[in-house]
Amino acid sequence: MRRSRDDSSPRVAAAVVAVTAAALLARLWALGWRVAHQDEARVADWTLQYMDLGAWQYRPIIHGPFLPHVNGVVFDVFGATDFTMRLVVAVVGGLLPLTAWLYRTRLSDVEVGALAVLLAANPVVLYYSRFMRNDLLLAGFMFTAVGLFVRFLDTHRARYLYASAIPFALAFTTKENSLLYPLCWFGALALVTDDRMAVAGATDTSRLAVARRAAARIRHRAWRAKAALAGSALTAAVIVVSFYAPKPDLYRLFEQPGRAPAVLEAATIGTYHEFADLWASTSTVAHSYVAFLSHDLSVLVACGTVVSVAAVVGFLANRYATETPRPLVSFAFYWGVFSVLGYPAVVDIAAAWTAVNALVPLAIPAAVGVGAVVRYGRRGAAAGDTAAVRLAVTVLVVSAAGMGAVAAETTYTHPQSPSNPLVQYAQPGGTMQPTIDDIQRAATATSGLDVLYYGDSNDTADDGLEFSDAGDGTFNLTTGPPSGWHDRLPFPWYLSQVGANATTVQTAAEVPDTPPPVVISVVSEEDDFAALLAAADNSHYERHTYPRYLTDGHNTLVIYVDTTAVPAAQQ
Incomplete structure (x- = not known):
């Protein structure tokens, strides 16, 4: 059932716009305050490396090309900071409540307003709208694509089909689990069809006849819109290939059009092989499904209670308390439930960000629950x-x-606290930002070596950090940085912002007679070099400690900053 009108109350439109404005403010306020999660720092720093190289090629370990490409433009225009690296995700998350307007013919005015509020204020969606990851982008693009497709079904205007193809294609440039969305949709459509056949059975109408009529309507509409379907499919394909094609090879096609087949193959077949080698391997999903599902459910209980409970209420009210259940409401509910049940089977780690993929579609039946x-x-x-x-x-x-x-x-209040169920374990702890500011100022104010990593090659403390393997100054376009580079995170991201010079030593004998203004190590190894820093002439090192992982206490980082090297006016 849908309302045959496009003249929703102007007050509802104004309310949706107001909610969207509030959502944008909530996402942009103090956006750069939280210290970068290691995943954020890794992808952001690699984006800077790609910019320096003037080249890019798909690496599935950092997921799709959307953020590296788009943030490359953002960094070029606004500079590289924690604020700017999260800006695109924050804007997409802030604009997400506007999509409620796309569903206005399928929802009441109250439900449209409720949908906007739920998309704006849901704790999980809000938190990961302020986090440089692809999950919010993926969910937001797919939700928008469905809304635009609903508009196409309601109006029969081809422009909505073309418009739907754009966010649908962009979703596939964000993350590989975009492949799960069509699977969830097909499953949801199957259950919606079964629901309608069950109603037909209850009214003594042939279920098979219902299915045949539905199939005939689909064939008829598809045939009438065949040109628009073909055009929108081509639009989506061009977007996906343009993002996944290696750079600068794609740009050189204007000069060397004969290389088009090779570039197209790299963007399609090559991308598939890279994807399959990593994400289709059993090693990435070798975990307990029950444990991962339990974790995801705990996130929904802790931070998605209102949406989850309201979604159940809305689904039941739509199914049993109305004469004609609305297919969209059931479809969105099944979509969300399939996401809850499906993601634990395919993800490689249990993290709260996967809940975004379920809570966004569940907002539709939740809005119906609020309306009830x-x-x-x-x-x-x-x-x-x-x-x-x-x-x-x-x-x-x-x-x-x-x-x-x-x-x-x-x-x-606690965006990086161990007690926060939305915080993933690779979030550095403590109030590290002031120390990072001092590191950047010291690196900017001095010449020569700025940062020294100390990593004992014997690793007797079993701290798991191998700074010595970082391969200073090297970045391979195909394989990324050496393995030890990851143990430095999140610092490479912050040092790259100011062009700091860094190196690693493994023994106290290798520490320069005049140490650099910043020394980074782990607490278990600081006895090797702390005395040397204390004896350094004309220097005064302040000691800071922070947990590298919130849930891994033995990896406590120790940072020494020479306060005499930090510009006095900015201390």
């Missing part, structure tokens, strides 16, 4: 039932307050 509560309260008011009104108001107020409190706690 509002209608219950209105009926109570019309009937003079004050108890019903109080119950409805209480449910809405408690839900809004609870969701807001969790969002504030997880995103702003």
